[in-house]
Amino acid sequence: MRLLNLLNANIRKHFIEMKRYLPNTMAFIITFYIIFLAMFAGIKLIGDPSSQDANIQYVIVNYIFWYLAMVVVNDIGWQISNEASQGTFEQLSMSPMGIWRIMTARLISSTIVNFLIIVALLYISMATTGQWLNIDVITLLPILVLTLISMFGLGLIIAGMTVVFKQIQAFLQILQFILAALVFVQSNVLPFLVFFPIVKGVELVRNVMIDGVSLSQIAVGDFLILGFNAIFYFIVGLGIFIYCERFAMRKGLLAHY
Amino acid sequence: MEAIIKVEGVKKAYKKRKSKEVIQAINDVSFDVKRGEILGLLGPNGAGKTTTIKMICGLLTPDEGSITINGNDMKTQRLKALKHISAVLEGNRNLYWRLTVKENLEYFAGNRGVSRKDAAFLIQDLLHKFNLKHKENELVNRLSRGMQQKLAIAIAMSAETDVILLDEPTLGLDVETSYEVRSILQSIVKEYNRTIIISSHDMDVIQDICERTVIINNGNIVINDSVKNLLKLFEVRSYSITLGGFLSNHQLSLISHKFPHHTYKKETFQSILEIDLAKSEEIYQIIDILKMDETPVEAIDRRNVNFEQIFMKIIKGEKSNAFAQSS
Ligand SMILES: Nc1ncnc2c1ncn2[C@@H]1O[C@H](COP(=O)(O)OP(=O)(O)OP(=O)(O)O)[C@@H](O)[C@H]1O
Ligand SMILES: [Mg+2]
Numbered sequence: 001m002r003l004l005n006l007l008n009a010n011i012r013k014h015f016i017e018m019k020r021y022l023p024n025t026m027a028f029i030i031t032f033y034i035i036f037l038a039m040f041a042g043i044k045l046i047g048d049p050s051s052q053d054a055n056i057q058y059v060i061v062n063y064i065f066w067y068l069a070m071v072v073v074n075d076i077g078w079q080i081s082n083e084a085s086q087g088t089f090e091q092l093s094m095s096p097m098g099i100w101r102i103m104t105a106r107l108i109s110s111t112i113v114n115f116l117i118i119v120a121l122l123y124i125s126m127a128t129t130g131q132w133l134n135i136d137v138i139t140l141l142p143i144l145v146l147t148l149i150s151m152f153g154l155g156l157i158i159a160g161m162t163v164v165f166k167q168i169q170a171f172l173q174i175l176q177f178i179l180a181a182l183v184f185v186q187s188n189v190l191p192f193l194v195f196f197p198i199v200k201g202v203e204l205v206r207n208v209m210i211d212g213v214s215l216s217q218i219a220v221g222d223f224l225i226l227g228f229n230a231i232f233y234f235i236v237g238l239g240i241f242i243y244c245e246r247f248a249m250r251k252g253l254l255a256h257y
Numbered sequence: 258m259e260a261i262i263k264v265e266g267v268k269k270a271y272k273k274r275k276s277k278e279v280i281q282a283i284n285d286v287s288f289d290v291k292r293g294e295i296l297g298l299l300g301p302n303g304a305g306k307t308t309t310i311k312m313i314c315g316l317l318t319p320d321e322g323s324i325t326i327n328g329n330d331m332k333t334q335r336l337k338a339l340k341h342i343s344a345v346l347e348g349n350r351n352l353y354w355r356l357t358v359k360e361n362l363e364y365f366a367g368n369r370g371v372s373r374k375d376a377a378f379l380i381q382d383l384l385h386k387f388n389l390k391h392k393e394n395e396l397v398n399r400l401s402r403g404m405q406q407k408l409a410i411a412i413a414m415s416a417e418t419d420v421i422l423l424d425e426p427t428l429g430l431d432v433e434t435s436y437e438v439r440s441i442l443q444s445i446v447k448e449y450n451r452t453i454i455i456s457s458h459d460m461d462v463i464q465d466i467c468e469r470t471v472i473i474n475n476g477n478i479v480i481n482d483s484v485k486n487l488l489k490l491f492e493v494r495s496y497s498i499t500l501g502g503f504l505s506n507h508q509l510s511l512i513s514h515k516f517p518h519h520t521y522k523k524e525t526f527q528s529i530l531e532i533d534l535a536k537s538e539e540i541y542q543i544i545d546i547l548k549m550d551e552t553p554v555e556a557i558d559r560r561n562v563n564f565e566q567i568f569m570k571i572i573k574g575e576k577s578n579a580f581a582q583s584s
Contacts, residue, residue, distance in 0.1 A: 013360070090351075251271075
């Protein structure tokens with residue numbers, strides 16, 4: 001119950017801030033949409049016309065996933081970086097719930113609050129291109145949940161690093177592109193890439209949305225990899241975050257001023 | 258009464274990032290705080306007040322020693338210990354500036370696992386008590402510094418913890434707001450049975466609110482005594498002697514030699530000698546000096562000292578032997 005209250009409070013805060021700073025939120029979404037239009041135009045202008053439809057579909061899925069990764073993984077870094085310099089991070093660190101639970105609640109609430117935007121972006125980009133993808137919720141849901149858990153792990157790693165290193169902003173800029181690479185890469189290039197976060201998840205989502213694969217057609221092995229990644233990255237993320245928190249407490253780094 | 262906070266043999270050093278220079282912020286500090294007690298933590302800039310407070314809040318791990326809150330060790334049972342603690346830290350850095358007054362209260366309650374519904378009654382109560390009700394829907398960044406500070410204290414109160422720590426709660430406030438914050442603190446002390454640690458430069462705050470004070474300087478405790486005792490101690494030994502004439506140069510040089518920290522003021526027909534004694538027997542030496550020239554003594558009064566003066570004396574180490582005796 002206390003965990004639910006914690007989650008609730010963080011969803012509410014996120015939602016309030018998003019609504020209150022609507023122009024910022026809109027600017028972020030519009031920027032993202034413009035990036036998409038650029039990719040779309042690129043395919044139209046210089047892409048091979050015979051594979052144009054497939055390429056566009058590929059780009060839609062990837063770019064929606066990129067947005068998701070950004071709002072989950074990157075945003076937590078910005079949040080902590082801001083709160084450490086504003087001083088509220090110390091208040092959070094004093095909660096008897098434990099700061100990692102608050103951070104996990106933040107990650108989940110980012111996902112929930114941004115979900116509407118993601119759905120909207122998806123439909124807008126499908127409408128723009130005229131490419132209607134297969135939205136099979138039953139199949140997508142378990143894939144998404146497992147992929148998100150590994151993203152949360154990644155988010156916790158970023159959160160921990162932000163707590164320790166003061167000048168993380170430059171890294172966060174680069175991280176946007178690392179996330180893009182993870183989303184856009186295909187594992188048939190290098191098979192071990194499936195054990196990287198996000199890669200396998202987005203691949204399966206592509207299979208569902210572009211090729212119309214349904215739940216029963218997905219191999220158990222694929223789900224095992226996804227499940228393994230989810231557990232592995234979340235636990236590693238948690239471990240790194242807690243280690244970074246302890247380190248920061250020893251060195252007096254919880255507030256950056 | 259049992260001690261709710263125990264600080265035992267705590268040391269803390271910081272390493273400067275660039276120069277690798279090591280600063281021993283806290284040397285070897287031990288003290289207890291009893292349940293329901295109001296403790297003032299005093300010391301000049303850089304003494305280690307904030308460092309001490311952050312270690313008690315579990316935001317900073319001591320290099321050595323231990324901190325126990327209500328029987329929970331801050332190292333091994335940190336989250337349990339934190340259940341008993343809330344704090345307003347230095348500066349106006351405790352709030353979300355993009356949220357309103359009420360949203361801040363609700364969010365912090367949520368972060369401790371309390372639902373909005375369960376917190377609602379307490380929040381309304383605090384908004385009224387702190388005279389913030391008319392601002393409940395105002396964004397924090399539109400509030401005055403004083404209101405922000407009041408809100409930060411209200412948030413700490415809303416956690417309903419046994420212990421509240423306040424680091425410089427009146428710093429940077431104008432006289433009026435500082436007074437208001439002080440009276441709020443006083444009413445907290447009266448109405449709620451909380452254990453409070455206040456660090457401050459503002460001696461009025463300490464003298465008005467605190468029962469006991471721990472004074473630190475350069476990371477060491479120099480005094481740990483009740484405010485009453487300190488005041489009494491200094492009152493007893495601070496004298497103002499009114500003379501019906503003037504001291505000779507010879508007398509003055511003797512006094513200067515024995516009591517370097519005296520003041521001497523000449524008026525038209527009288528003069529006044531103000532003097533602090535390290536031991537009460539030293540009054541005889543003064544009498545002896547006065548007797549030499551048969552200077553008429555019109556009155557010997559105890560001087561009223563305020564806490565500010567005491568503090569300055571302690572920090573300058575003037576009366577260190579007096580304290581050695583009193584403790
Ligand atoms: N994060 C830090 N890194 C390095 N040195 C620090 C850090 N925090 C404090 N110090 C140093 O430790 C010493 C004690 O600082 P502290 O902030 O505890 O003093 P204070 O009594 O609160 O002072 P003030 O009255 O100015 O608030 C000072 O010399 C300070 O420069
Ligand atoms: Mg300080």
